[in-house]
Amino acid sequence: MQVPVTVLNANTKRETGKKAQLGNIVAAKTVADIIRTTLGPKSMLKMLLDPNGGIVLTNDGHAILREIDVSHPAAKSMIQLSRTQDEEVGDGTTSVIILAGELLHLAEPFLEKNLHPTVIVKAYAKALEDAVKIVDEMSFPIDINDRQQMLNVVNSCIATKFTHRFGTLMAELALDAVQTVTQDVGNGLKEIDIKNYAKIEKIPGGTIEDCKVLKGVMFNKDLVVPGRMRRKIANPRILLLDCPLEYKKGENQTNVEITKEEDWAALLKAEEEAIKKMCDEIIAFKPDVVVTEKGLSDLAAHFFTKANISAIRRLRKTDNNRIARACGATIVHRTEEIRESDIGTGAGLFEVIKIGDEFFCCVVDCKEPKACSIVLRGASKDILNEVERNLVDAMGVARNICMDPRLVPGGGACEMAVSRGLMDKASSIQGVEQWPYKAVGSAMEVIPRTLAQNCGINVIRTLTKLRAKHAEQPGCPFGINGDSGEIVDMKALGIWEPLAVKVQTIKTAVDSAKMLLRIDDIVSGMSRKQEASRPKSGAEVEDHDNVDSEQMLPE
Numbered sequence: 001m002q003v004p005v006t007v008l009n010a011n012t013k014r015e016t017g018k019k020a021q022l023g024n025i026v027a028a029k030t031v032a033d034i035i036r037t038t039l040g041p042k043s044m045l046k047m048l049l050d051p052n053g054g055i056v057l058t059n060d061g062h063a064i065l066r067e068i069d070v071s072h073p074a075a076k077s078m079i080q081l082s083r084t085q086d087e088e089v090g091d092g093t094t095s096v097i098i099l100a101g102e103l104l105h106l107a108e109p110f111l112e113k114n115l116h117p118t119v120i121v122k123a124y125a126k127a128l129e130d131a132v133k134i135v136d137e138m139s140f141p142i143d144i145n146d147r148q149q150m151l152n153v154v155n156s157c158i159a160t161k162f163t164h165r166f167g168t169l170m171a172e173l174a175l176d177a178v179q180t181v182t183q184d185v186g187n188g189l190k191e192i193d194i195k196n197y198a199k200i201e202k203i204p205g206g207t208i209e210d211c212k213v214l215k216g217v218m219f220n221k222d223l224v225v226p227g228r229m230r231r232k233i234a235n236p237r238i239l240l241l242d243c244p245l246e247y248k249k250g251e252n253q254t255n256v257e258i259t260k261e262e263d264w265a266a267l268l269k270a271e272e273e274a275i276k277k278m279c280d281e282i283i284a285f286k287p288d289v290v291v292t293e294k295g296l297s298d299l300a301a302h303f304f305t306k307a308n309i310s311a312i313r314r315l316r317k318t319d320n321n322r323i324a325r326a327c328g329a330t331i332v333h334r335t336e337e338i339r340e341s342d343i344g345t346g347a348g349l350f351e352v353i354k355i356g357d358e359f360f361c362c363v364v365d366c367k368e369p370k371a372c373s374i375v376l377r378g379a380s381k382d383i384l385n386e387v388e389r390n391l392v393d394a395m396g397v398a399r400n401i402c403m404d405p406r407l408v409p410g411g412g413a414c415e416m417a418v419s420r421g422l423m424d425k426a427s428s429i430q431g432v433e434q435w436p437y438k439a440v441g442s443a444m445e446v447i448p449r450t451l452a453q454n455c456g457i458n459v460i461r462t463l464t465k466l467r468a469k470h471a472e473q474p475g476c477p478f479g480i481n482g483d484s485g486e487i488v489d490m491k492a493l494g495i496w497e498p499l500a501v502k503v504q505t506i507k508t509a510v511d512s513a514k515m516l517l518r519i520d521d522i523v524s525g526m527s528r529k530q531e532a533s534r535p536k537s538g539a540e541v542e543d544h545d546n547v548d549s550e551q552m553l554p555e
Helices: 017-038 061-067 073-088 093-112 117-138 147-157 162-166 169-181 261-283 298-306 317-327 381-403 413-426 431-444 446-455 459-472 499-517
Strands: 013-016 046-049 055-058 182-184 190-192 198-204 217-219 232-234 238-241 289-292 310-312 349-355 358-364 372-378 406-409 478-480 487-489 496-498 521-524
Touching: 013 017, 017 061, 017 073, 017 093, 017 446, 017 499, 017 521, 046 061, 055 061, 055 381, 061 073, 061 093, 073 093, 073 499, 093 117, 093 431, 093 446, 093 499, 117 406, 117 413, 117 431, 117 499, 147 169, 147 381, 147 496, 162 169, 162 381, 169 182, 169 198, 169 372, 169 381, 190 381, 198 217, 198 317, 198 381, 217 317, 217 372, 238 317, 261 298, 298 310, 317 358, 372 381, 381 496, 381 499, 406 413, 406 499, 413 431, 413 446, 413 459, 413 478, 431 446, 446 459, 446 478, 459 478, 459 487, 496 499
Parallel strands: 198 372, 238 289, 289 310
Antiparallel strands: 013 521, 046 055, 182 190, 217 358, 232 349, 349 358, 406 496, 478 487
């Protein structure tokens, strides 16, 4: 008799074959069902409690899934999708999850009929190629210099969000910010770095209508000597440094032994002279504002005050980069290397203002700012956080259109056209792949169906009407009006979506469904290296042999 052989550890859980695949499908569907109700203009909000006791109120798919803690590996993979979508195009995070969930759900019957997953995956890949072609054919170009058209597009993309009730305000803010930070890098290419150069400053208080995009930057800092330095300077000469304006301290503890009292005085004098030399090198260029990322000693502040220069210290690196882009300055690393060309003269006004209890420095009225700050005001922090999420989405949409100025009709019209196109093409496909190929067409209908469900209208009747419209004239721009639930021409209604968002949504959803279908074995309970093997000592003592030079000292 053969002896049973144990290969895996006793406490290892293992799911194989069909059980693993069906488990993955159920997990993906569960994640999709969580955020299904947040699609469209009549979407519901979700209230989430975070571990620190704060609350998050939102209908942004990515923000919801980011806060949810899931244990199933397939569900985690689905949540990664919304992050990818958010980082890549900034919009369509809800659609991508719903679509991926539906694609997996429709693969379930084929698995039960013992169709091999690779056959399904192959059919899905073929359907993806054809779907992208259909979307491409439906798209049409837009003039990115036509402000009204751009506003309409951005508005239709944030019509599903909380800030829609404030009219075109968010769309205007997003468009202004994106147009400010757009840089031509030659060869017809553009660089639009919203993350680093469009900073959102959230200040509770005031009303939403007070939100604005500054023609320059703003940061939460006060002057080094508030009472004696100028707080408002027109056409300032700005010098940016990232070196400390104080005497150089030793890296480790430095001991100096002094025998005579005069030596102590000489030591202090050497320090003073070192600082004076630095300050003289700066004052020689007659700047009005000096900003440094490191420390600035009292003595240096005294010299600057005498020279009528306003100084700011310990500014973040990112803020310093934004000021450099806004006023045309160059960040200098050593005071000896300052040149006239490093001084920024592009700003029209430097001012320190007080909003609420905080002081903010503004560098505004810049001639050609390539960086900006967006000031958001609102009643509470929760509202501000939601407005910020909506604004980031809107900026993402505006950036996508500037990068690829092509649009497709929204409101489920595009998905319905893809669905119709795939259904027609399915009959020309040989063999068993025809059925999964058709399933991708059916899955596309989930977007218009969910829109109809969230409006609270008769879903079957509406979808049948919409199918009939698309059967009469393939590729027509008819979709569902998310507010009333009627079937309307999206061109007439003016609901558009950027092509980049739509293509990315379909690609990401189909690719993830392909990946999850390929999984046929889930093994959990991998052994971790036992922490207990290492003895826990009370305090860490460093001798000369085990000194950790990389260890961070607390600030």
